[in-house]
Amino acid sequence: RKEVEQDPGPFNVPEGATVAFNCTYSNSASQSFFWYRQDCRKEPKLLMSVYSSGNEDGRFTAQLNRASQYISLLIRDSKLSDSATYLCVVNRREVVTGSYIPTFGRGTSLIVHP
Amino acid sequence: NAGVTQTPKFQVLKTGQSMTLQCAQDMNHNSMYWYRQDPGMGLRLIYYSASEGTTDKGEVPNGYNVSRLNKREFSLRLESAAPSQTSVYFCASSEGVTREGRETQYFGPGTRLLVL
Numbered sequence: 001r002k003e004v005e006q007d008p009g010p011f012n013v014p015e016g017a018t019v020a021f022n023c024t025y026s027n028s029a030s031q032s033f034f035w036y037r038q039d040c041r042k043e044p045k046l047l048m049s050v051y052s053s054g055n056e057d058g059r060f061t062a063q064l065n066r067a068s069q070y071i072s073l074l075i076r077d078s079k080l081s082d083s084a085t086y087l088c089v090v091n092r093r094e095v096v097t098g099s100y101i102p103t104f105g106r107g108t109s110l111i112v113h114p
Numbered sequence: 115n116a117g118v119t120q121t122p123k124f125q126v127l128k129t130g131q132s133m134t135l136q137c138a139q140d141m142n143h144n145s146m147y148w149y150r151q152d153p154g155m156g157l158r159l160i161y162y163s164a165s166e167g168t169t170d171k172g173e174v175p176n177g178y179n180v181s182r183l184n185k186r187e188f189s190l191r192l193e194s195a196a197p198s199q200t201s202v203y204f205c206a207s208s209e210g211v212t213r214e215g216r217e218t219q220y221f222g223p224g225t226r227l228l229v230l
Contacts, residue, residue: 008154032217043204043221044157087156091217099145099164100208100217101172106156 006105023088120222137205
């Protein structure tokens with residue numbers, strides 16, 4: 001089982017729709033969680049961190065469920081410009097070095113159409 | 115601030131040739147990373163450097179070497195390129211452990227490498 005799993009999609013939704021992505025992780029020692037956005041042929045960029053209490057940034061809401069080991073991203077009122085690949089990232093702390101080791105999911109593709 | 119810069123942007127190599135991918139960051143970050151991204155595979159960590167003077171293997175280190183030249187620069191070397199190393203290579207940096215125990219990574223624009 002991959003350490004971080006995402007449904008690759010694509011999720012094809014009309015403008016204005018609400019869409020949700022999930023991501024599951026297998027390492028219970030994982031400590032921090034993020035959603036990154038990657039546009040075609042570009043570098044990934046941080047969309048938002050994910051906190052246990054859940055957090056919201058405008059139309060985007062992220063949730064973490066440590067017991068079930070998944071994180072989610074909800075996008076409300078989708079815009080054409082939201083079309084991209086959304087990458088789930090899970091960091092675990094390396095015991096020996098103390099470094100945070102990131103593991104990326106394969107990404108979920110979102111296409112928002114008029 | 116340029117952020118994270120990578121050179122070259124594109125490269126074509128023949129099997130067996132060597133090359134070094136350069137990465138530099140001007141954010142005074144402690145940690146730096148090299149990833150490769152292949153279609154359908156997501157980003158996979160090749161090597162990382164938690165601080166100047168240290169480097170460690172990631173998920174897919176075979177066929178690569180790295181050098182953390184100083185705090186700003188982290189290079190990736192392919193000693194004898196193989197077609198399986200055709201990929202997009204991203205360098206990233208992060209400030210290290212924040213008060214909340216989180217690391218946000220900042221990525222360079224990538225190097226597209228084709229090995230024939």
